Amino acid sequence: MRRCRYRGQGKAHIQHDLTAIAVNIKRLSGRPPTVEPPIPRRPTAFRDHLDHLDHLDHLDHLDHLDHLDHLDQHETLPLKS
The missing domain is CATH 1.20.5 (Single alpha-helices involved in coiled-coils or other helix-helix interfaces)
Structure with missing residues (x-):
């Protein structure tokens, strides 16, 4: 991210973290659901x-x-x- 919406290192850091969270959620939501049932626990x-x-x-x-x-x-x- 070359340009941040907010000024200051603390606010820029928060923006980077929130952007990373959004990208991860978008990437995970595009994955197909698991077909295998979970391994049964003892x-x-x-x-x-x-x-x-x-x-x-x-x-x-x-x-x-x-x-x-x-x-x-x-x-x-x-x-x-």
Whole structure:
């Protein structure tokens, strides 16, 4: 840039920076979008913890259902009138 709109080194520097930002945005907007999906990330420790808790809840639910199955196998007592 040979000529700046503003006088002074500080204002000229700001103009150069803003012009560079505008040129980069224009150049990046002309690029085609990526076709490849992003590489999947490894699960975080927190995600592993939540999955572990879900697994435990599922097991507890199955144990509860097994308990109900055992109740169905026992004979029921007649209700007193």
